[in-house]
Amino acid sequence: MLSLVVPVFNEADGIREFIFAVDKAMSASWPEPQIAPRLEIIFVDDGSSDGTSTIVRTLRKGDARIKLLTLSRNFGKEAALSAGLDAATGDAAIPMDVDLQDPPEVIRPMVEKWLGGAKVVNARRCDRSADTMFKRSTSRLFYRTINMVADHKIADDVGDFRLLDRDAIEVLKQMTEHTRFNKGLFSWIGFTTETVEYVRPEREVGTSKWRTLKLLNLALDGIVSSTTLPLRIWTIIGALISLGAVAYAGFLLVYTLTQGADVPGYASIMITVLMLGGLNLLSLGLIGEYLGRVAIQVRGRPLYVVESREGF
The missing domain is CATH 1.10.287 (Helix Hairpins)
Structure with a gap:
């Protein structure tokens, strides 16, 4: 069973489209239902003020795969992702964004690498033309800077979108850092790692919640939490x-x-x-x-x- 961990914050417009895209990709990737992996889709509502939880509850009535974890307030994506991984019960978990910039079609290649022996399968963005020039430049600068000083290097152009084996999840659950930088933690745990590449599409629904100041804070947290x-x-x-x-x-x-x-x-x-x-x-x-x-x-x-x- 695969656990799709989906942190959401004011994403009511994108929930249905996300589930439809996942079902379409799974049907295309595994035409024979008997060999397709089972899914649980864990939505982590990180203190949304719109109807995100209501939409998930409505869809859950007709789909037992859907699960909802509601946080008491907005704790930030890093904490919400950790909550979803803590609650996941699958043999492997895949964190995903609901805006479909993490394409569900990549799930099959990641599963194949995992079944081949990898404990962690990174999804690397080989083409970021959908991002703005400012975002591409600052992202490149961030990865170069943190890999110059970090005790354990993080993979370039790899976000939270990756497959984590149950062994890796259990190690992550033991980590108690409150200033959370999950990319650094994913790198620190080690394990046999493989990579698949994909082209990052444009955002299909919703708007980005990452403003410049929040990205700067995340970058600072990443550097401080990764090295002394x-x-x-x-x-x-x-x-x-x-x-x-x-x-x-x-x-x-x-x-x-x-x-x-x-x-x-x-x-x-x-x-x-x-x-x-x-x-x-x-x-x-x-x-x-x-x-x-x-x-x-x-x-x-x-x-x-x-x-x-x-x-x-």
Whole structure:
């Protein structure tokens, strides 16, 4: 059985189209129903304010595959995806977006790779022409940056759309991070990984909920949760500046004893003070980013709160 995990937030217009597209793709991929995998479709309503839950409940009356997990408020897609994976009961799970930019036709190739022995099957976007130039550029910059500093590299142009074996899901359920960056977690768990490629289509329904600020926050969460290298870099910078300061102090002492004292220069003093002050503030801000996430973690609050479970 496959579990399709579909986080939704104000996506009432896209639910029916998504289920229709999944059924069409499954029928085309497995013409013989007796060999087709069974499905459970888990919609995770992440605090929607429209009729998303109502639409899912209506469709659920005539389709036992559909299940609904309603969160008590909007916790964000990363938490909603984690809630869906925690609730999944299939032999494998596939996170998908309801806007059909994750084409259901890719399910069959992923299942074949999985049956061939892979525990994780990534779906890589080989053509992102449907995205804007700004989104393509910033995405490329993000992947290059995080893979330069991350302890475990993440696959380029691979989003949440992938197949996860039950073994991989069980490991993910043990992870307690509250500042969640699922792409990094998917990379960290390891396992035998294969990749299928697909062309990312244009969005068919709804509008993107990812605004620039939210994407920047996600990128920052990804970097901070994937590595402690930025802290180590500032340790090295601080050590180099300290060594330079000691060397310069020794030079000034020798110069003053042998040549006498010069009139101090205002410009050089201000440049030094401003440079060191800026470095201090920057390093303190970076430490604050890590410390803030430590504070969130030690509070021990749940990653999400489930208001209702239907169909499980």
